[in-house]
Amino acid sequence: xxxxxxxxxxxxxxxxxxxxxxxxxxxxxxxxxxxxxxxxxxxxxxxxxxxxxxxxxxxxxxxxxxxxxxxxxxxxxxxxxxxxxxxxxxxxxxxxxxxxxxxxxxxxxxxxxxxxxxxxxxxxxxxxxxxxxxxxxxxxxxxxxxxxxxxxxxxxxxxxxxxxxxxxxxxxxxxxxxxxxxxxxxxxxxxxxxxxxxxxxxxxxxxxxxxxxxxxxxxxxxxxxxxxxxxxxxxxxxxxxxxxxxxxxxx
Amino acid sequence: xxxxxxxxxxxxxxxxxxxxxxxxxxxxxxxxxxxxxxxxxxxxxxxxxxxxxxxxxxxxxxxxxxxxxxxxxxxxxxxxxxxxxxxxxxxxxxxxxxxxxxxxxxxxxxxxxxxxxxxxxxxxxxxxxxxxxxxxxxxxxxxxxxxxxxxxxxxxxxxxxxxxxxxxxxxxxxxxxxxxxxxxxxxxxxxxxxxxxxxxxxxx
Numbered sequence: 121x122x123x124x125x126x127x128x129x130x131x132x133x134x135x136x137x138x139x140x141x142x143x144x145x146x147x148x149x150x151x152x153x154x155x156x157x158x159x160x161x162x163x164x165x166x167x168x169x170x171x172x173x174x175x176x177x178x179x180x181x182x183x184x185x186x187x188x189x190x191x192x193x194x195x196x197x198x199x200x201x202x203x204x205x206x207x208x209x210x211x212x213x214x215x216x217x218x219x220x221x222x223x224x225x226x227x228x229x230x231x232x233x234x235x236x237x238x239x240x241x242x243x244x245x246x247x248x249x250x251x252x253x254x255x256x257x258x259x260x261x262x263x264x265x266x267x268x269x270x271x272x273x274x275x276x277x278x279x280x281x282x283x284x285x286x287x288x289x290x291x292x293x294x295x296x297x298x299x300x301x302x303x304x305x306x307x308x309x310x311x312x313x314x315x316x317x318x319x320x321x322x323x324x325x326x327x328x329x330x331x332x333x334x335x336x337x338x339x340x341x342x343x344x345x346x347x348x349x350x351x352x353x354x355x356x357x358x359x360x361x362x363x364x365x366x367x368x369x370x371x
Numbered sequence: 372x373x374x375x376x377x378x379x380x381x382x383x384x385x386x387x388x389x390x391x392x393x394x395x396x397x398x399x400x401x402x403x404x405x406x407x408x409x410x411x412x413x414x415x416x417x418x419x420x421x422x423x424x425x426x427x428x429x430x431x432x433x434x435x436x437x438x439x440x441x442x443x444x445x446x447x448x449x450x451x452x453x454x455x456x457x458x459x460x461x462x463x464x465x466x467x468x469x470x471x472x473x474x475x476x477x478x479x480x481x482x483x484x485x486x487x488x489x490x491x492x493x494x495x496x497x498x499x500x501x502x503x504x505x506x507x508x509x510x511x512x513x514x515x516x517x518x519x520x521x522x523x524x525x526x527x528x529x530x531x532x533x534x535x536x537x538x539x540x541x542x543x544x545x546x547x548x549x550x551x552x553x554x555x556x557x558x559x560x561x562x563x564x565x566x567x568x569x570x571x572x573x574x575x
Contacts, residue, residue, distance in 0.1 A: 132458055133458050133460055137378075137381075138574075139381065139574065140380065140381065141516075141574065143380055143381070143383060144381075144383050144384045144515070144516050145383065145384060145385070145515035145516060146515065147514070147515055147516065149515060152386075152513070152515070154512050154513030155386075155513045155514070155515060156433075156513075157432040157433035157434060157436075157513070157564075157565060158432050158433070158438070158511065158512075158513035158514055158564050158565070159513075159514075159515075159564070159565060160518070160564060160565055160569055160570075160572050161565055161566070161569065162545075162569050162571075164572050164573060164574035165539065165540065165571050165572070165573050165574065166573070166574045166575075167536060167539075167573045167574065167575045168496070168575075169575055170493070170495055170496055170501065170536075171454065171459075171493050171494065172446070172447075172448070172454075172493055172501070172504065172506050172521075173506060173519075173575045174458055175446075175454035175456035175458045175459050176446060176456055176458070176471075177446065177455065177456065177469065177470060177471035178456065178457055179410075183410065185405075185406065185407070187405075188405075188406070194405050195402065195404070195405055214379060215379075216378050216379045216380065216381060217378060217379075218377060218378070218379055227394050227395055227410075228394060229390065229391070229393040229394025229395075237390045237393060238393060238400070238402055239389075239390045239392065239393055239400055240400070240401060240478070241389060241390075241440070241478070242389075242390065253393075253397065253402045253405050254393050254394075254402070255393050255394050255397045255402060255405055255406075257394075257406075291385075291387065291388060291390075291391070291394055293387075293394060293395060297456070297457060297458060298456075298458060299446040299506060299508070300519075300575050302444070302508055302517060303381070303382065303384060303517070304384060304385065304386075304387045304391075304510055304517060305382050305383065305384055305385045306385040320385060320386060321385075323385070323386075323515045324383050324385075326383075328380075329380065329383040330383070332380065332382055332383060333382065333383060333385070354382045355379045355380060355381050355382045356381065356382070357381050358378065358379075
């Protein structure tokens with residue numbers, strides 16, 4: 121953890137841009153039923169980032185295993201592979217100033233090609249794939265780039281409305297450089313008609329914010345006769361410049 | 372018209388869902404053999420400086436029912452008040468302390484548990500000392516955007532009394548929701564998502 125991948129760069133010490141909480145989903149979104157009893161009713165207490173929040177853990181490549189970014193084989197028996205449409209997911213992690221975020225840990229998880237998660241509490245009739253676990257992780261490079269290989273997950277029914285189905289999606293967890301940047305989100309796939317019916321997607325009010333979670337098919341990044349590719353960029357909070365607060369650290 | 376600022380919008384948050392363990396604590400989810408150990412399981416080793424403590428608690432919904440599918444992360448300073456982060460400019464933190472931990476709530480009783488150390492005091496922006504505290508981040512099914520809160524220590528009455536963040540709480544009766552009582556070397560910190568005992572959550 122202490123062997124930072126960004127040690128050659130100027131450390132950043134500014135507080136983060138204020139979160140736009142009208143762009144993010146609200147806590148209370150009753151059409152997503154579980155949110156009703158799990159949403160705070162009192163206002164959040166605003167706190168301009170102190171040292172306790174503008175700092176955060178940074179992870180080194182030493183935590184990564186060789187197959188951590190290959191969900192097709194990282195749970196498979198030797199010589200076997202997961203079943204399903206083979207895809208590459210790639211993109212960049214940027215901050216709100218458009219700068220690449222290097223050394224960002226990304227963790228992702230998903231259902232298998234039939235929409236079945238490998239989890240004790242999950243009872244969907246679609247079978248498990250004995251060669252698919254559903255978890256992976258990677259760390260962005262110097263320019264904020266990442267990629268991983270997986271199978272495209274299937275849609276999945278869930279007990280919300282009587283006939284609600286999640287669109288095909290991959291969950292993402294992101295660390296930036298400050299704990300206040302911590303983010304969990306979901307990636308959707310271009311053209312999926314379930315996106316606009318989903319109560320969880322619709323916890324977000326702004327169509328542009330939903331488009332920002334929808335990965336584009338990129339035929340120029342596919343591997344012919346092997347895998348298609350989806351491009352998915354993610355944006356973490358930007359950091360305020362410390363131009364005049366502290367000239368020594370100014371950027 | 373004016374020049375565009377060319378700033379991007381942060382990616383919108385979505386719930387972590389009920390199967391968050393698959394991605395963040397796969398061994399806990401019984402997905403063995405992918406990672407040798409779940410990240411954030413151990414924060415200390417036998418060389419870590421500071422007083423060893425245990426933090427236990429639950430996350431409760433608006434009916435008082437514990438969440439058995441939540442995931443908690445904590446972030447804190449070391450015993451000298453330094454963070455193990457590249458953005459820490461005041462000195463080097465204890466290399467034997469990660470400062471960061473992750474724990475899912477138990478699938479049966481909803482309890483989380485961290486073995487850590489009591490943090491030192493960290494200055495606020497204006498130089499005043501904050502009381503020792505630990506930053507919590509809670510995600511779960513039904514939580515659309517991760518919730519940040521802080522745990523303060525029940526046996527730090529004097530420091531808590533001068534803490535600049537606690538001082539900002541207008542409704543003084545709510546301060547107690549951030550203070551964990553001590554029993555032996557264990558602090559109990561229950562997080563109430565909603566209702567009368569609702570924990571203070573921060574927009575940071």
